[in-house]
Amino acid sequence: MGTPESLVHQIAHWAETTPDRPAQHDLSTATHLTLSWSAYWQRVQAVGRGLLALGHEVGDAVALLGANRPAWVHAQFGIQAARGIVAPIYTTSTMEQTSYIVGHAKAKIAIAGDASLLEKLLEGEKAGIFPALESIITFDPIEHEDPRIMSLDQLIERGADQAGLDERLSSLDPEQTCLLIYTSGTTGTPKGVELSHAGQLMIGRSIISLHPEIGDPGRYRSVSYLPLCHQAEQLFTNIFSLLTGGQVYFCPDLAQIKEYLVEARPTVFLGVPRVWEKFEAALQAKLADTTPARGRLAAWAMKTELHCFKKEMAQGGKPYNPLGRRIGRWLVINKIKSALGMDELEVSVTGSAPIAVSTQEFFASLGIKIMEAYGLSETSGVATVTDFACPKFGTVGKAVPGVSLRISDEGEIQVQGPNNTSGYLHMPEETAELYTEDGWLRTGDLGTIDEEGNVSITGRIKEIIITAGGKNVAPTEMENHIKSIPGVGQAVVVGDRKPYLCALITLDSENIAELRQASGCSGEEISSLASDPAFITWIEGQIEECCNKKVARYQTIKRFEVLGHEFSVEGGELTATMKLRRGPIHEKYAATIEALYA
Numbered sequence: 001m002g003t004p005e006s007l008v009h010q011i012a013h014w015a016e017t018t019p020d021r022p023a024q025h026d027l028s029t030a031t032h033l034t035l036s037w038s039a040y041w042q043r044v045q046a047v048g049r050g051l052l053a054l055g056h057e058v059g060d061a062v063a064l065l066g067a068n069r070p071a072w073v074h075a076q077f078g079i080q081a082a083r084g085i086v087a088p089i090y091t092t093s094t095m096e097q098t099s100y101i102v103g104h105a106k107a108k109i110a111i112a113g114d115a116s117l118l119e120k121l122l123e124g125e126k127a128g129i130f131p132a133l134e135s136i137i138t139f140d141p142i143e144h145e146d147p148r149i150m151s152l153d154q155l156i157e158r159g160a161d162q163a164g165l166d167e168r169l170s171s172l173d174p175e176q177t178c179l180l181i182y183t184s185g186t187t188g189t190p191k192g193v194e195l196s197h198a199g200q201l202m203i204g205r206s207i208i209s210l211h212p213e214i215g216d217p218g219r220y221r222s223v224s225y226l227p228l229c230h231q232a233e234q235l236f237t238n239i240f241s242l243l244t245g246g247q248v249y250f251c252p253d254l255a256q257i258k259e260y261l262v263e264a265r266p267t268v269f270l271g272v273p274r275v276w277e278k279f280e281a282a283l284q285a286k287l288a289d290t291t292p293a294r295g296r297l298a299a300w301a302m303k304t305e306l307h308c309f310k311k312e313m314a315q316g317g318k319p320y321n322p323l324g325r326r327i328g329r330w331l332v333i334n335k336i337k338s339a340l341g342m343d344e345l346e347v348s349v350t351g352s353a354p355i356a357v358s359t360q361e362f363f364a365s366l367g368i369k370i371m372e373a374y375g376l377s378e379t380s381g382v383a384t385v386t387d388f389a390c391p392k393f394g395t396v397g398k399a400v401p402g403v404s405l406r407i408s409d410e411g412e413i414q415v416q417g418p419n420n421t422s423g424y425l426h427m428p429e430e431t432a433e434l435y436t437e438d439g440w441l442r443t444g445d446l447g448t449i450d451e452e453g454n455v456s457i458t459g460r461i462k463e464i465i466i467t468a469g470g471k472n473v474a475p476t477e478m479e480n481h482i483k484s485i486p487g488v489g490q491a492v493v494v495g496d497r498k499p500y501l502c503a504l505i506t507l508d509s510e511n512i513a514e515l516r517q518a519s520g521c522s523g524e525e526i527s528s529l530a531s532d533p534a535f536i537t538w539i540e541g542q543i544e545e546c547c548n549k550k551v552a553r554y555q556t557i558k559r560f561e562v563l564g565h566e567f568s569v570e571g572g573e574l575t576a577t578m579k580l581r582r583g584p585i586h587e588k589y590a591a592t593i594e595a596l597y598a
Contacts, residue, residue, distance in 0.1 A: 005174040006197040008044065008081045010242035015041035018245055021218055024070045025249040027263060035070060037245065043070075047078025047152065048168075049159025054109060054135045058083040058168065061105035061180065063121075065089035065098065066113020067252035068224045071139040071152055073238065075111050076228070080178045080197075083168045087180045087192070088229035090576040091117060092569050097190070099124030101182055103131070104426065105192060111137045111152075118142060118149070174198040180425055181231050181377040192425035193377040195231070199419045203380045204239035206400040207373075211388050213346050214268050220246025221267045221344075223260050225253075227576050231381035232351055232373075236270045261341030268347045273355040274578035276370065277489070280362050281511040283336070284486060288514045298336075301328030302365035309364045317390035333367045342368060347388060349373055353579045354457060354476050357393045358484035372396045374455060376443055378434065379403070380419040383443075384455050395454035405449065406440065412461060413447040414440040446474060463582060468499045471554045478503070478555060481547035485539070487515035490567050492585055493557065494593050500558040502596040504589055505539070506566050527564035536562060559596045563589075 014021070019038035026033040035043070056062070062079045064086055066072050076086050087105035089098050091113065098120050102110060110133050112118040118138055125132055133148065141151040150158075159165075174197040182190040208215040224237040241248050249264035251257055257275070271279070287298055308325045312318060337343045348363070351373040360370050374396035375382035383405065386397030399405045403417035420441045423431030435441055446459045459474025466472055475493035482491035482503060489508035495501035507515060507526045515529060516522060519538040523529035539562060548556040567573035572584045586593065 005201065006080075006172050007178065007200070007238065007242060008077050008169065008172070010201075011037070011041045011044055011077060014242075014245045018218070021245060022247050023241070023245075024073070025247065025264070026070050027249065027260065028069065028252055033070075040070075040074075043074045043156075044077040044081055045162070045165060046156040046159060047074050048081035048165045049161055050155035050157075051078060051082045051084065051109070051159070052161050052164050052168075053158040054155070056082050056084055056109060059085065060109070061085040061087045061107045063087045063089060063102045063105060063107040063110040065091055065093075065117050065120075065229075066111070066139055067091060068226075068228055068233075068237070068250045069113070069139065069252055070250055072113070072228055072250075073248075075137075075139075075152065076179075076238075081165060081169055081172075083172055083176075085177055085180060087182075088227075089182070090227050090229050092576045095120050095123050095127075096129070099127070099129035100190065101192075102133075103129060104190075105180060106426075108134045109137070110135075111139075113139045115142050118144075122146075172197075174201070177422065177425075179234070181229065181234075183377065191427055191430055193231075193421050194423055194425055195377075195380055195421060199380045199421070200234070200239050201243070202402055202417075203375075203382050203400065203419045204235065204243045206402050207235075207382065207385060208240070208243060209401055210385065211347055213388075214240065215244050217245045218247075219267060220244040221249075221264060222246070223249045223251050223257065223264050223266050223269065225251035225257050225260065226270065226272065230352070230577050231375075231377045232270060232272075232577070235381050236268065236349075240268070258341070262339075263341070265341055265344045267344055268349070269342065269345055270349045270351070271370075272352045272578050273350055273359070274353075274490075274574075276350055276355065276359055276363065277483070277508070278510060279340070280359055281487070281489075281508040283366075284362075285511050285513050288517060298332050301332035304328045305333055305367055306361060306365035309367075309369070313390055313392075317387070329367065336366055337368070347371065349385075351375070351382075351396075352577050354480055356480040356483050360391075360393045374457065378421045378441060379415050379417070379443075380421070383415045383417075383419070386454075392452075392454050395450070395456045397455065398453040399455075405455065407447065407449060408436075410461075411446045411448075411458070413443045413445045413455065413457075415443060416440050465493070465496045465501070467495055467501070467554065468497055469554065473501065473555055475501075478547055478551060478557060481550055482543060482557070485542045485546050486518060487511040490573075490580065492580060492582065494586065494596075498597055501555065502593065503543075503557050503560040504585070504592065505560055505562045507562065509566060526566065530562040530564040561589075561592050561596060563592075 014037040020036050022034050023037045023040045024035040062084050079086050089101050110121050136149045137155050138151050177194040178197050179195045180192040182192050222236050226233040251260040304324050308320050312320045348368050349371045363370050371386045371388055373382050373385040383403050384397045384399050406414050444461050447455050447457045449455050464472050478493045479491040489506040492504045519535050521532050521535040523532050529535045543557050
């Protein structure tokens, strides 16, 4: 079968050693569909044979867009089994963005999840943005007159050349590019980051070596819900499950994540900061809405849990379980975790964007330690991770085994290791700019490394604000302070070439009740609170207390605007993984920002 050091060979390994063990769960079907490792591997090979029947050549890229489903992963590994390259596309991408990736990757075949995504492809093709596709495959059957269009099952029916597929599998090079992760386009033109089998497996093994509790065969259980176009979800859906022989529950809609957590009871969970913040807001709202007696009991239990957690951290992670903590867990904490579907959670992780320490401490008060990981698509997703036994909140942890870090004279974090990308597809100049002359990858992030090796991110080189007074300011510090105000959803600090800093603030719709109670205002909706002078006065006091008192004078927020709505992917303010798109935000709210300096 060839080397076991590729992603697809990992599937073959579990299919051979544990053929009947559950691997994938699809709850979106009329009946709960579970696939064993044997069935999983059979499906992957069938897709690979189908692609060979379509004339797929070694090294060809195949565009792939669709919601998180087993079919997505079957398509991905079928492509890789045929020695192709997967070019994933966010379902939220516009027709122009979708077409750009299809054309840039030079894809001859595309796979679409549903009719709307199919039409997006056809629209881009008709507009001449990319050359005509040779074949288009859909997850499910779709009636269409175009003879090139077929379902995944119809593709599988065409494949019969197992010998041809075996030959490609045996010649598969783990160092070859197997996946493109297109940068989310927060600024500039998206670039196709080339990732290999070996680089991704190296990162997976490094993290498991640090946290062996997730590596026990068959113990791993996760929910796949973030876009699989993002390397962080690739790690949790694919890399870790392939290394552990674990199970993955596929959630095709982020809005359903709470229901899926209760069903799956994951042992490992990845949440970008905005997901954890949404959970926090919803929990705070429920706690505020309970009876006074239950509220006091919950507050005591959470305060006790957080106190004991901090004591454990102060003594290097040594367990500290006094009677009060055990009682609080029994009466309150365990019940909350069970209601969340997190009662069997062993490892919880955040990444992709900065998370507020206040959010980490909130979940620590519920017995949930959120590890923070840091990395880029260009580093196969991860370069550092916090110590699970003794995380140091406010940092993103230490370099994982096999990865080296350094801080340049300009304060930039730079990375070296076998996990680093070979470059950007068809972009030699951008690839050359990515690396220093001595071979270190430039992250574009500013940071520091303390005496223990913990990395702190202080900002992005391209996001640094230079005030009219010449002060360099990293906005994320103030933004995290503002986001610690209960009920605040997002904050964007502005002030480049301006005499002082201002902020755009959004409120969290799930926390309206707590906002009303805290501010003493009666607005029922975000828009009404945002226009209430009394509420604005309250927010002003909170910014002074939670932010301005904690930063240097030149970093203080002088004026702000509370928007009457939340930021969203549809509104263009957030990427598909809910990171701020600063450029589009500055453009969209240019008049509002200018008014703050009037």
